Amino acid sequence: MGGKSAYIYYISPGQINVLAPDISPGPVSVTVMTPSGPSAALTVTVSQYGPAFFLWPESQVVATHLDYSYAAQAGTFAGSTTVPAKPGETIGGVSSPAGTVLTVHQ
Secondary structure (H helix, E strand, O other): OOOOOOEEEEEEOOEEEEEOOOOOOEEEEEOOEEOOEEOOOEEEEEEOOOOOEOEOHHHOEOEEOOOOOEOOOOOOOOOOOOOOOOOOOOOEEOEOOOOOEEEEOO
């Protein structure tokens, strides 16, 4: 990304999530290194800020009750007890910091 390495934290057949290095906002070239060699470069737009909530399955915001148990729809995770938040309940949400955000243009 802009000539700097990024830290990978998720890979699937159609997506790669990375922690972006310290780069300035604006257009940046991104190349992915694979066992077969580098990918074709693509341009992404780096924004300075872009906080967002992380999501559980079914687009539920990642949150906990004040006792740190999951605040999620019952049955969200097989084998785990989850209880949805109640109206007016204080919960904790988990979000990304207001750090660098990339928008991919293909």
